[in-house]
Amino acid sequence: MDFLRDTWYLFGRLVQSSIRMPIFLIISVVQPALWVVLFGQLFRSVATIPGFENDSYIQFLAPGIAIMTSLFSSSYSGMSLLGDIDRGVLDRMLATPASRAALMVSRLLYSAAQVILQATIILGVAVLLGARAKGGLLGLLVVLLAAALLSVALSAFSNALGLLTRRQELILAISNFTLLPMIFSSSMLMSQHLMPGWLGVVARFNPINWAVSSARSGFEGQVGSPTLVSLLLLAAFAGVLTLFATRAFRRYLKSL
Amino acid sequence: MNAIQVTDLKKTYAGGIEALRGISFEVAQGEVFALLGPNGAGKSTTMRILTTLSTPTGGEARVAGLDVTREGAKVRLRIGYVAQNPGVDQFATGRENLMLQGRLFRLPPDRLAARCDELLRLFGLEDAANRTAQTYSGGMKRRLDVAMGLIHQPEVLFLDEPTTGLDPESRSRMWSEIRRLAQGGLTILLTTHYLEEADQLARRLAIVDHGQIVAEGTPEQLKKKLAGDRVALELARPEQAEGASAALQSVEGVESVVIDAGLLYARVRHGARAIPTLVAALESAGFEVAEVATRRPSLDDVYLAATGHAYHADGDDKPARA
Numbered sequence: 001m002d003f004l005r006d007t008w009y010l011f012g013r014l015v016q017s018s019i020r021m022p023i024f025l026i027i028s029v030v031q032p033a034l035w036v037v038l039f040g041q042l043f044r045s046v047a048t049i050p051g052f053e054n055d056s057y058i059q060f061l062a063p064g065i066a067i068m069t070s071l072f073s074s075s076y077s078g079m080s081l082l083g084d085i086d087r088g089v090l091d092r093m094l095a096t097p098a099s100r101a102a103l104m105v106s107r108l109l110y111s112a113a114q115v116i117l118q119a120t121i122i123l124g125v126a127v128l129l130g131a132r133a134k135g136g137l138l139g140l141l142v143v144l145l146a147a148a149l150l151s152v153a154l155s156a157f158s159n160a161l162g163l164l165t166r167r168q169e170l171i172l173a174i175s176n177f178t179l180l181p182m183i184f185s186s187s188m189l190m191s192q193h194l195m196p197g198w199l200g201v202v203a204r205f206n207p208i209n210w211a212v213s214s215a216r217s218g219f220e221g222q223v224g225s226p227t228l229v230s231l232l233l234l235a236a237f238a239g240v241l242t243l244f245a246t247r248a249f250r251r252y253l254k255s256l
Numbered sequence: 257m258n259a260i261q262v263t264d265l266k267k268t269y270a271g272g273i274e275a276l277r278g279i280s281f282e283v284a285q286g287e288v289f290a291l292l293g294p295n296g297a298g299k300s301t302t303m304r305i306l307t308t309l310s311t312p313t314g315g316e317a318r319v320a321g322l323d324v325t326r327e328g329a330k331v332r333l334r335i336g337y338v339a340q341n342p343g344v345d346q347f348a349t350g351r352e353n354l355m356l357q358g359r360l361f362r363l364p365p366d367r368l369a370a371r372c373d374e375l376l377r378l379f380g381l382e383d384a385a386n387r388t389a390q391t392y393s394g395g396m397k398r399r400l401d402v403a404m405g406l407i408h409q410p411e412v413l414f415l416d417e418p419t420t421g422l423d424p425e426s427r428s429r430m431w432s433e434i435r436r437l438a439q440g441g442l443t444i445l446l447t448t449h450y451l452e453e454a455d456q457l458a459r460r461l462a463i464v465d466h467g468q469i470v471a472e473g474t475p476e477q478l479k480k481k482l483a484g485d486r487v488a489l490e491l492a493r494p495e496q497a498e499g500a501s502a503a504l505q506s507v508e509g510v511e512s513v514v515i516d517a518g519l520l521y522a523r524v525r526h527g528a529r530a531i532p533t534l535v536a537a538l539e540s541a542g543f544e545v546a547e548v549a550t551r552r553p554s555l556d557d558v559y560l561a562a563t564g565h566a567y568h569a570d571g572d573d574k575p576a577r578a
Contacts, residue, residue, distance in 0.1 A: 002362070009359045017347035020388060092343025092404070095307045097332045098360040255270065256310045 003099040010098070010106035014080075015113070028114065032069045032122045039065060040129060043189065053191050062126030063143050063215035064188040066119035067208065070151040071183065073118065074111045075175035077155035078162030081107060082171070094253070104159065104249050108242065111155035112148040119147040123219075134221035142218025142227065146234060150211040153238040154179075156245035163248040182208045187216070207237045257321050258282040259412050259443035260289070260306065266314030267301050267467075275301040277467040278315065283412075283445055283460075288438045290458035291447045292555070298467040299447035300340060303416045306445070307337040320411050333361070336405030340416040340447075342397050343404075346390040350381050350400050353389060354407055361408035368407075375403040379433065395426025402433065413437065415446040419453060431456060451555040463562050471562040478558040484511065485527030485550050486557050487534060492544035494518030503541040507533060516566040523561070527551070 018024055040058040047057040054060040084090045093103060123140060127133060133140055154175075161171045183189075185202045186209035192200055203209040214230035217223050260283040267276040276298045283289040291299045304310035306319055308328040317324045320334045345353055351372055358368040376385045379399040389397060398418065405413060418434065419427040434457055438444055448454050454461045455475045462472040471478055491500055497520055501513045504522050509530060511523040524530040527550030535545050560566050 005362075006360060009356060013345065013348065013352075013356055016352065017345070020347045087346065088339050088341030088343040089345055090343075091309060091339050091341065092337070092357075093360065094309055095332060095335070095337035095339075096357065096360040097329060097362065254311070256304065 002097075003102050003105075006099040006102035007106045007109065010093075010102055011109050011113075014106065014110040018114075028073065028118060029121055032065065032118045033125045035065045035068065036062065036122055036125045036129065039189070040126075046190070049194065051191075051193055053193060056130065058126055058129050059131045059219075060191065060216075061189070062123055062131045063219040064212050065126075066122045066143055066147050067150060067211045067215050068183065068188055069118045069122060070111075070115040070147045070211075071154060071179050071208070073114050074151045074154035075158045075171070075179065077107055077111045078158035078160070078171045079168050081159050082162045082166065082168055085166075100249070100253075101246065104156075104245055105242075107159060108152045108155050108245075111151045115147050115151040116144050119144055131219075133219060135218045135223060136221065139218040139221050139223060142223055142231075143215040146211040146215040146218070146231065149231070149234045149238045150207065153207065153234070153241045156238070156241040160241070160245040160248040163245075163252040179208075182206055185209070186212050188212045207234060210234045210237070257285070258318075259285045259287070259320060260445060261318040262302070262306070262315070263317070264315035265302065265305060265312050265317055267298075267305065267310065268313045274467055276305075276312070279464070279467070279469055280315075281462050281469060281472060283443060285443055286438075286441045287460065288434070288444045288446070288458050290454040290461040291445070291464050292449070292451065292454040292461050292559075293447075293464035294449055297464040299449075299464055300416055302464070303337075303339075303414055303445070303447060307335060307414050308332055309337075333408070334411045336408070336410035336413045338401050338405040338413070338415050338418060340420065342401045344389045344392075344397050344400055347388055349386050349388050350376065350392070351385045353400060354404055357404040358407045363408060371407060375406060379403045393426070395422055395429065398422060398426065398430060399433065402430075406437075410442075412443045412445065415444060417447055417449065419448070419450070451559065455555050463559055465563045471558055475555060478555065479553045482523065482553040482557050482561055484523055484525040485530075485552060486560075487522045487524055487527050487530060487548065487550045489520040489522065489534065489538070489545055490518070490547040491520070491538075492546045496543055500538055500541070500543040503537055503543065504534060507537045509533070512561075514560060514564060516560065516564075519566070521557075521560060521566070523557075 039061055044057050046052060047054055123133065123143065135142065158171055158175060161174055165171065185199055186206050187203060188208065192203060195203065210230040210233050214227045217227045262282065263280050265276050265279045268274050279302060291302060293299050301310065305312050306317055306324060308324050308331050311325055319331050322331045324331050354372040354375060355368060358371060363371065376382050379402065381396060381400060384392060384396060389400060392400065419430050422430060434444065446457065460474050462469045491497060497515045497518055501515055501520055504510055504513045504520065509524055514521045522534060531548055531550060535548060538545050
């Protein structure tokens with residue numbers, strides 16, 4: 001099982017190097033907490049809009065912010081790959097017997113681990129601010145699973161972009177260009193009941209919304225078959241993008 | 257069996273750039289072989305193909321008896337590769353870099369720890385072993401890089417410009433490391449754009465220019481081929497070089513004349529004795545000589561004779577013309 005071993009070691013390297021950057025660690029821990037507090041305050045009165053599904057906006061917001069974090073951390077994944085390419089680290093690894101797939105998969109796993117950590121902090125802060133994890137431990141696991149799956153998908157996308165364009169600027173530009181509209185056509189910040197009808201339809205085909213709605217059903221203790229469907233769709237989405245990233249990687253190797 | 261066997265290797269990149277136009281050479285087991293040439297000559301491309309990082313568009317290459325395109329995975333187990341661009345992970349310590357490298361080569365954990373200690377000691381990195389590589393000097397990073405290439409005791413070591421960018425002290429230290437490895441019987445293929453380096457380290461070398469090998473042999477053989485000395489003449493009016501070249505060629509004892517960058521290089525049997533004759537011949541033909549110098553043949557001259565232009569390590573970094 002060389003693939004699993006190599007994935008584990010390469011994953012370990014990524015974790016180790018982020019631990020070596022205390023500022024990075026602090027920011028990635030403080031920032032999500034800041035989101036919860038800031039958005040919670042900014043949109044507090046949203047909960048008073050007639051037809052809004054929750055009494056407390058923070059209750060509504062917590063799972064959404066957990067998903068939002070996975071968007072931001074994961075879209076940087078391709079930049080670190082480009083860094084490894086520029087510094088010759090990738091070349092050196094390619095000249096070893098290391099599994100090619102492990103070189104890619106370890107990065108996706110690292111993104112997922114990072115997001116799980118951040119989402120846990122977000123949920124913790126939200127609970128401190130008065131939100132209640134009505135779905136219990138299982139519900140929380142559903143939130144983390146949704147965040148992790150979305151993170152795998154988006155970091156695969158980011159890595160593929162990096163390999164195809166070889167430009168950091170383009171990774172950021174394309175990620176923002178695609179992700180921001182997806183955020184605002186999801187129920188991350190606003191209840192789906194309050195969306196205009198057409199946007200509600202768009203949301204149904206939006207992977208970010210799959211993640212948000214399954215996370216929210218977990219947090220609210222309303223896990224059911226819609227949750228399962230969303231998670232399965234999300235897993236398929238992650239699978240397709242992982243395939244895309246491996247294709248891009250193979251293409252990159254051929255171009256050398 | 258040769259450690260490296262390269263036959264008519266070709267590489268054309270997307271976009272039509274011909275990096276290699278049919279390169280052949282072989283390296284015997286335990287031999288140090290250098291590919292010498294300016295940037296863009298095709299040295300690194302050759303390295304990348306032999307280390308399985310790049311696929312050739314034609315020809316064949318075998319390393320340790322294995323075909324690099326068809327048996328890449330097996331080749332990778334038996335070679336060490338130290339790229340031009342040091343692949344050291346800046347944010348990991350020297351020891352961590354070595355450990356990861358060893359794990360990717362699937363060394364058993366108990367042997368790996370001992371091997372890391374051994375290499376850290378061998379390359380004088382013991383004191384820096386637990387510092388992150390970003391605190392290392394250029395020379396230390398290079399040494400760590402080479403140590404990483406040796407972690408699994410490879411049969412063939414590939415060193416792509418091992419001393420480029422190093423200060424003179426680090427360079428001479430790297431040279432002695434390479435000599436020590438060679439004495440231990442390791443087969444080494446190195447590329448360099450320093451003539452002196454190839455002369456010092458390699459038992460045999462090939463001069464690569466525009467994707468082709470233009471001369472090959474031991475440094476002595478190559479120099480001996482150029483019996484006699486080289487006289488360099490600078491004209492007061494360099495634009496007259498063509499005419500002056502014709503005048504020189506008709507002088508008795510002149511074997512060949514090459515013009516490069518406005519300078520005339522004449523090959524003669526005995527430089528010091530030929531100078532007055534050459535200068536007189538030019539002056540009587542109406543060419544004013546501004547400066548003249550002679551020297552014993554060096555690899556510079558081998559390069560000049562083989563390629564028709566003087567050696568400028570960085571002066572010709574364009575890829576081979578398509």
